[in-house]
Amino acid sequence: QKEVEQDPGPLSVPEGAIVSLNCTYSNSAFQYFMWYRQYSRKGPELLMYTYSSGNKEDGRFTAQVDKSSKYISLFIRDSQPSDSATYLCAMMTTDSWGKFQFGAGTQVVVTP
């Protein structure tokens, strides 16, 4: 079983809707939680990063971490066609710095 699980989608939403993405994990030692966006045939780019638990907001993006449930979420408000991409979660422990564990990625399609 993989340490980080993520539904591959695709997740199709109309423009303007809220996109809700999540990952579950099994390693309770994960402390760093990241969300990356990857456009087709491009390298991933970091969207949000959270240390330990709680919420973080950046513009239309909100990241949440629930360590008790081993569950993280990314919400995209007022979605745009330009948000169509694959979103990957990534996690890391503090004593294995540099060893990032990625989810498989969820493909999101925002239709005009």
Add this chain to the structure above:
Amino acid sequence: NAGVTQTPKFQVLKTGQSMTLQCAQDMNHEYMSWYRQDPGMGLRLIHYSVGAGITDQGEVPNGYNVSRSTTEDFPLRLLSAAPSQTSVYFCASSYSSGGTEQYFGPGTRLTVT
């Protein structure tokens, strides 16, 4: 800054051939890493380096070698290519101290026949 650059963009190898995937960064990042990305598997860490002269294995290191003689370059060598190594390879870099923001290169698409 060019950021993270990777060459070649595409490569076709025959089984048993060897080759080196090049990765360079001009951001003076101490941390560099190599991932492979396969459908349904996400990004899997192959090898990483926390500074010149220091490398360590990731999740899927078998069949790959790395070395880090300079801060800027982190080449990945395939010793004897196998069809199972058909994948998209990404190089990434970040600052070492709390460097959770990794900058990824554009990737190398490798096919082994």
